[in-house]
Amino acid sequence: MTFAVVGTPGDRRPALFAAACRSSGLPEPRLTAWTDVLRGAEPVLRPGDLLRVDSPGEDPEADALLRGPGEPSRVGGGARWHRTFTAALGRLSASASAAGARLLGDVEEIAVMFDKRLAHARLRAAGVPVPPALPQVDGYAALRERMDAAGERRVFVKPAHGSSASGVVALQTAPGRVRAVTSAFMAKDGLFNSLRVRAYETEAEVAALIDALAPDGLHVERWLPKATVGGRVFDLRVVVVGGEPTHAVVRTSRHPMTNLHLGGTRGDLSTVQRALGADGWQRALDVCARAAACFPGSLMVGVDLLVGQGMKRLAVCEVNAFGDLLPGLTGLPGGPAEGLDTYTAQIRAALPVCTT
16 A cells, blocks of 8 residues: 655654554655645556645745745635635546545545535534534624624634634624734734734724634634633544544633644643543544544544533534644544554554555
């Protein structure tokens, strides 16, 4: 069996996947750079190859090809990114089909997972619990109207095609007050990502923030209060491989966003499992499996699961096509990936595919 990978040279993802191949006694996967694919090159594929599509990563050159020239840390350009990315996925699918290779991820499903509006609608239609969403808005004025009509005072505003919490805003309103928490910061020449979470508390600032995000499309959903452990809010990233939840990490924070690169930290999974109880933990895994089942052509789906206050309510707040970057994390005890990292688990799950 031979793997081919489309990814970013130097990025941790293809390096970790290659290490998993070596430790599994498999040949080194052939890597084609995203920058080459975005310029029209085709990966070198052979009949029977398995093609893994990985994240474009934090490559300024790839970012410019996807979003257009500009500072890589800027927020925005998501609609263009999505169009360029999905077109490239289509070419990769055609290349694999022509070569007799097999994709490990369905390109249409990847495209849906990178559109929060489509992903939310797909999950909701399948009966997967998700936070209620507001109708589409095109700016701050429309957002406030929609919130007032729905009786909502706390919402998450998310760029439709964003990732890694880029441009995500946790918005709270009250009579005469408004507060927006985000990792984006407003500069004279635009909106930029930061590793520091900050708050904007004037109507003018918040309106400018939302209006700057709106042109690329927004997804707005109810802010469901998260449960806490050790005085910090938390959610779960659960990796589902071959339909089975295999890995889970607790992400805790003092801010509404729990992303680890924004100051979030890994929490103790056993503490959360005890708080949920055996039945609650199984219910959490079942919800994640149901979410991943909405993307049956994807070998791996990363599911971000919100646990509500009181440890009773569960809701899927994100699904991730590239949600397996969890270095050092091994599979859940007693599960199909016990003792395996996320990449080795996927290789093991893919092996039966190669012999059919």
